[in-house]
Amino acid sequence: MSRIAFLYLTIDTPNKSIDYLIKKNSNIYIHPKNQIDEKYSKFIINNVIETSWGSYSLVEATINLLKAAINTNDYFILCSGDCFLLRKEIKYEGLSCFDYVKKEGKYYKTSQWWILNKTDALTIINTVNKYKYLQKIKFNGAIDEYYFLSVLMMENKNYTYNNFNYMYKRWFKFAITKHPVIFNKLTKYDIKDIKKVKPFFIRKVLPTFTITEYKTKKDLYVLLIGTESTNLDYFKENNIDLIILTSLEMNKIDKVLLDKCICIYPIIFKFYYLSILDICSTNYLKQWSTVYFINETFDISNINKDSVLTKLPIDSKYNKKIFYKLDDDNYFIKIEKLLDKHID
Numbered sequence: 001m002s003r004i005a006f007l008y009l010t011i012d013t014p015n016k017s018i019d020y021l022i023k024k025n026s027n028i029y030i031h032p033k034n035q036i037d038e039k040y041s042k043f044i045i046n047n048v049i050e051t052s053w054g055s056y057s058l059v060e061a062t063i064n065l066l067k068a069a070i071n072t073n074d075y076f077i078l079c080s081g082d083c084f085l086l087r088k089e090i091k092y093e094g095l096s097c098f099d100y101v102k103k104e105g106k107y108y109k110t111s112q113w114w115i116l117n118k119t120d121a122l123t124i125i126n127t128v129n130k131y132k133y134l135q136k137i138k139f140n141g142a143i144d145e146y147y148f149l150s151v152l153m154m155e156n157k158n159y160t161y162n163n164f165n166y167m168y169k170r171w172f173k174f175a176i177t178k179h180p181v182i183f184n185k186l187t188k189y190d191i192k193d194i195k196k197v198k199p200f201f202i203r204k205v206l207p208t209f210t211i212t213e214y215k216t217k218k219d220l221y222v223l224l225i226g227t228e229s230t231n232l233d234y235f236k237e238n239n240i241d242l243i244i245l246t247s248l249e250m251n252k253i254d255k256v257l258l259d260k261c262i263c264i265y266p267i268i269f270k271f272y273y274l275s276i277l278d279i280c281s282t283n284y285l286k287q288w289s290t291v292y293f294i295n296e297t298f299d300i301s302n303i304n305k306d307s308v309l310t311k312l313p314i315d316s317k318y319n320k321k322i323f324y325k326l327d328d329d330n331y332f333i334k335i336e337k338l339l340d341k342h343i344d
Helices: 018-023 038-043 056-072 118-126 132-136 147-155 188-197 233-237 255-260 269-280 283-287 305-309
Strands: 004-010 027-032 075-080 100-104 107-110 115-117 182-186 205-213 219-225 241-246 263-266 290-294 322-326 332-334
Touching (some): 004 018, 018 027, 027 038, 027 056, 056 118, 056 132, 056 147, 107 147, 115 118, 118 147, 188 283, 205 255, 219 269, 233 255, 241 255
Parallel strands (some): 004 027, 004 075, 182 205, 219 241, 219 290, 290 322
Antiparallel strands (some): 075 115, 182 263
């Protein structure tokens, strides 16, 4: 049986699902950015370096993980600290695996996350000095998304690989953002979408994440949390379905809201409105009868919701679902109609 190494490139202590891999006596290697829980210290590799997002240091840290695992393993799966294991058994053989995005000139952009066989892992390790010049190139994205497949392609013009997304994630289709959706609860839509891909892991997830299907309620509140957010008691105290949009760090959001939310959309604030349209462009919101988009300054506790709702029109185009945001004057206004071709 092939020996698989799980290479954890992590900021903080890895997600709790790593405990299952440890229980199964899996080969685990961790390169942390910060100090992690003491019980995982024995899995930390010797050569840990300082890293920063999007820089060549992430390539170096990843190669250090490969070096630590190369002698005793046949396959190498790159994992993030915030990914959650979806399968009880992971088996992999054959070609290396990349989630291909596009080709730019002679360089190949992929997801950061890949699976390498031993032959390709050795190629990456043995050509480090040869391809250090890549750190000087300005890519349209992070260098660790370009480095690995590009090197293998330059080393072998006939190189082939499996194009497989083993790390499930969800990005905006149109709005610009630095991070994918952060999951806390999986709805019926999520589970169906994940089954299409058949991945090994899901990322990103909160510490309270669970893979049990969450039964949605009638209404959904999509709440923007930012520097001007003040009274959020309504969302903390009521048993509601909640999705958070934010440009803040997670440690700046009330833990009660983090624990109860279904998911979090990290956004760039100037693309807030486009982000709303992006969310509306999928069938995801059809799981609820009514959806409310609420901005930072709107205080929902100051309105009589029932009386306002009776005045709102119903849009049959969306299966009698209502899509709204709240403007700065505390009125519901209808979101502009989306093109049919943008509805999945």
